[in-house]
Amino acid sequence: MEVIIKYLDMGGHAAFVWPALGITALVVLVMTVTSLRSLRTSERALRAAEKQAPQRRARAQAPGTDA
């Protein structure tokens, strides 16, 4: 127990070390979540669009590829 408390105290700098690491984790988490969410929404949009136009150009590519 002693050891853990001493470790968590970070030599008296707990108030700086843990927030720094926490904020880093938070920013990384936000980046991960927004990236994954944009991937999900884009996949959903793509599936919806493919359902709307199944007969024509189902394998249409992103624009500009033949330029």
Next chain:
Amino acid sequence: MIGLILLIRRELKLALRGGTDAVMAVVFFVLAAVLFPFGLGADPAMLPRIGGGIIWVVALLAAMLSLERMYANDHEDGSLDLLYLSPVALGTLALAKALAHWLTTGVLLLIAAPILALLYNLPASAFGALALSMLLGTPILSLVGGIGAALTLGARRGGVLLALLILPLYVPVLIFGAGAIDGAVAGRPIGPALLVLSGFLLAALALAPWATAAALRQAIE
């Protein structure tokens, strides 16, 4: 060269007849600088110390006021298409626009700056540094600002966006412009700062029209 002169003449004519833009920029310049002592207190010993920096910060903001319209009118009324189709290169157009902007804004700021120097109690020895740093620095504001004006053509919220893009790029001019004045106030040599500013000016003259032309090219498409 003929194209350059032609374009500058047109810009000046338009500025002279059309607008109060330039006058507004100078009024803003003086007014904004006058606000600072109200906020910071008017200690006559402190004013000369902060004067150079404040004059330069306000000059950046004043020069930015008229940047937004630099290409916007020509973009909206189709003039930009014709300017692009003309035998004059886009880089020349960019240079002409920047020079005209400087003549209608930077020069007026340069003329108004001594008034602010008096209000800020700057020592007589600093007037030369003020004038020289403005002379070398304000054209950079117009040249670099032209890039931003061309980039934000047709953008939503163009004005705020322009400030966000351009102000970080103005940091070096601010540092050395204000540095020259501070140096003069503190009795240090001002040569190095002015030399660096001249270097920036040359670099901006060489590169900014090129970057502006690239940005205009995208705006025309």
Next chain:
Amino acid sequence: MQGLITYKLSCIRGERSVFSGLDLAIKPGRALLLSGANGSGKSSLMRVLAGLLPAASGHIEWEGEDISADPDAHRARVAYIGHADPLKPSLTATENLQFWAQLYGLDPVVEPALYQFSIEHLADVPIRYFSAGQKRRLNLARLAVGQNSLAGPALWLLDEPATGLDPGAVSMLANTILAHLSNEGVAIISTHGGRLDQLIADSADHLTLQTSRSGAAG
């Protein structure tokens, strides 16, 4: 004499294909009247032909030579009338025309051009007092400025030039175009039908652009 030819020209605006695989051939002395619904790509085609917009694929030839070989020469031969009138409100009619003439290296004597569109009485009036139709006339008068010199543009690209014109002005425009064609010039004119088409019908071919069916450009 080959005039203007395009091969398999296509254009993408934003992420949308506006036209593709377009083959055109216009001989000197002929006009092409371009019609089509809104969004069929008339304006985009004009801008591609003027060199304002890059083509996504295909190429354009003038007198048998690819225009991308010398873009400056191509720009020099183009006279372009877009939707907006590139005129400055604070300048007079003469000053506006003179500026463009000088910038394009044309003869800066502009009175005849003003006469041609019956706005000579407005020569010294600033544009801000002009009506929309008068502004249009002045913009079209740009075409007349370079018309009679050899250096004048040979390829006219007129994007709905008759918009806002009264019947009299349409005749003036038609006469100006016909004079250009009789000088072995080429004109491409987008239109929604009307008097202008009839007036130049003898020297003109017709093309209707179909709204592009393929939205993806893959």
Next chain:
Amino acid sequence: MFHRFANPARFSRIATRILPWSAAATIAMFIIGIYYALFASPADFQQGETVRIMYVHVPSAWISMACYTFIAVMSAIALIWKHPLADIAARSAAPLGVGFTLIVLITGSLWGKPTWGTWWVWDARLTSVLVLFFLYLGHIALTNAFDNPQRGARAAAVLALVGFVNIPIIKFSVDWWNTLHQPASVTRLDAPAIDPAILTPLLLMALAFTLYFFTMLLIRMRADLNGARARALRLSAAE
């Protein structure tokens, strides 16, 4: 080399195949890196335990600068060769750059308080990073400021290159300004040789952050490509 990935559809396929591996590698590296950074390394004899902030601060600083370089290179490719993937890569990397720069600024501040006794020093490095942060924000704002996404991408590409030329100038100006205003009161960590006990976790965390950046970049690029494809399909269906 670009031609292998030139086709967005092929890129999407390759990205799909790589993603599980790079995600797994990222997680593994984070576990190892965090273990070393928090438990398996000693406190610095000068800075004490606050040195642990460095293990996230310094790698983030590296990534934030590398990311801007990446955007500048992609912008050049987009402008010169008009490559659609380069636009997408630049656009996808910018928000990650903002995130990492934010980490640098905040952890730097939290490291500065116990080390220098103040939250913020107008130190040359800090000021340059702050300017970098604004350049990222401007880049993103410009990308999204136009109705035509392509126009936004191209304008942002020009801005990225202008900014890239300017970063050394800004850095140098700030250095000069700093020596003028601020006596060098800050002793930095730039000791000639870094203790391997500190270097190991530092490099491990740097590797973890790099892998993370790479994984997120792939995810964002795929999302962007999907979106473009969906828009194209919808346009063709609407007509």
